[in-house]
Amino acid sequence: MKKIRLRVNGTWRELIVDTETVLLDLLREDLRLTGVKQSCDRKNQCGACTVVVNGKAMRSCLARVADLEGADIITVEGLGTPDNPHLIQEAFVLTGAIQCGFCTPGMIMAAKALLDANPDPTVEEIKHALRRNLCRCTGYKKIIEAVQQAGRFLRGETTPEAIRPKPAQGITGVSHPRPSAMGKACGTAYFTADYVIKGALELAVLRSTIPHARIVSIDASQAENMPGMAGVLTAADIKGTNILKYLVADRPVLCKDKVRYIGDPILAVAADTRENAEAALEKVRVQFEPLPTLSDPEAAMAATAVQL
The missing domain is CATH 3.90.1170.50 (Aldehyde oxidase/xanthine dehydrogenase, a/b hammerhead)
Structure with missing residues (x-):
């Protein structure tokens, strides 16, 4: 066991952890930050568990907590909430880059690390930044468009309100955001493994x-x-x-x-x-x-x- 101090979503925490505990398990099991997803059985392959550590995108499934003394960690929950979303989360929702939403938190965190370092990335730079994040159902075209849109938001070139569908535009023939998209973008949507059932095997x-x-x-x-x-x-x-x-x-x-x-x-x-x-x-x-x-x-x- 080892005592470690971390900053998670702006809050400093002192924890006693097993030296083999990985960051994914600490975040999901101990801190109940279930926006961090586990998809590839901790094989470091899918990117669903991506968080930002000291400004860099990191797959949390193989990162040992014992090696992260003093680290500054941001999960998708630390970006924004459905009532007050981050501009990147807004971009993913408004661009239609979310379907099942399981990969979305990891995609958003990889996008944040990219846009923090490079506010105006090219398509090739976006593809490179997301190369370790797999998506099965949305397709990468809309995800790349979402990162581009997020960049425009962050650079002040436009706003979510400017592109959000207006009620006056009607319903038929107008693209409206998926109703469940914002919860998925903010990590508050629950999937099967996110529920805790007391006494379950x-x-x-x-x-x-x-x-x-x-x-x-x-x-x-x-x-x-x-x-x-x-x-x-x-x-x-x-x-x-x-x-x-x-x-x-x-x-x-x-x-x-x-x-x-x-x-x-x-x-x-x-x-x-x-x-x-x-x-x-x-x-x-x-x-x-x-x-x-x-x-x-x-x-x-x-x-x-x-x-x-």
């Missing part, structure tokens, strides 16, 4: 590390005896049809006999804490028989292509 999922294989055996006996364990779930435990209701009918909730892509879910463990669930997952042993893979579209369309 934590779930951890074992996923395939190879793209195509037959599941020969699953041994969870050691996991079942780990501290805090409540149970292990496999395909055999699913009541009803073990199929997700998507466009294809061969995507199981938990794989029974075969995995078809890296990340395919095989097994889940439930425990009293996330740490205990993850520790139990490490004890599960799965034996695979590798099968041929499809790695490009042309191979997949060939008459001789393996059937997944």
Whole structure:
């Protein structure tokens, strides 16, 4: 354990932290700043957890708190609120750069770090600043436009009021901001993982590390005896049809006999804490028989292509 002093959203805090605690967990779990999102299982890949640390955009999922003594940290909650949003938050809302909104706080914080250092960035400079922030549903065109619009706001070239749709303009044929967008831009919109349910178990999922294989055996006996364990779930435990209701009918909730892509879910463990669930997952042993893979579209369309 280590005593550390940080400034978070303008407030100095003295905390006792485990030396391995990462900033993402401190912000979300201890300070309940759930605008900081966790999306890639702490693999430093998605950018949803981006915050500003000492003026620089930083992905908080791998940043150890013990290394941040005296740091000045800003999260999306520290920029503004739905009643008093920051100009960058206004720009994302008014430009239509928010759909599901899960990546939005990280995008906004990366944009803030950029615009603080460079108030008039080029499109290429914006792309470079956002290169570590992934978005699946909005598309990057509107996000880039939002950063450009934020720059115009910050430089005083225009204002949110000047471009905000007016009631007199009518409803039909006028682009109005998504009703939920401002909450997403300010980090106040709650997603599933943001809710705290007293007494709820934590779930951890074992996923395939190879793209195509037959599941020969699953041994969870050691996991079942780990501290805090409540149970292990496999395909055999699913009541009803073990199929997700998507466009294809061969995507199981938990794989029974075969995995078809890296990340395919095989097994889940439930425990009293996330740490205990993850520790139990490490004890599960799965034996695979590798099968041929499809790695490009042309191979997949060939008459001789393996059937997944």
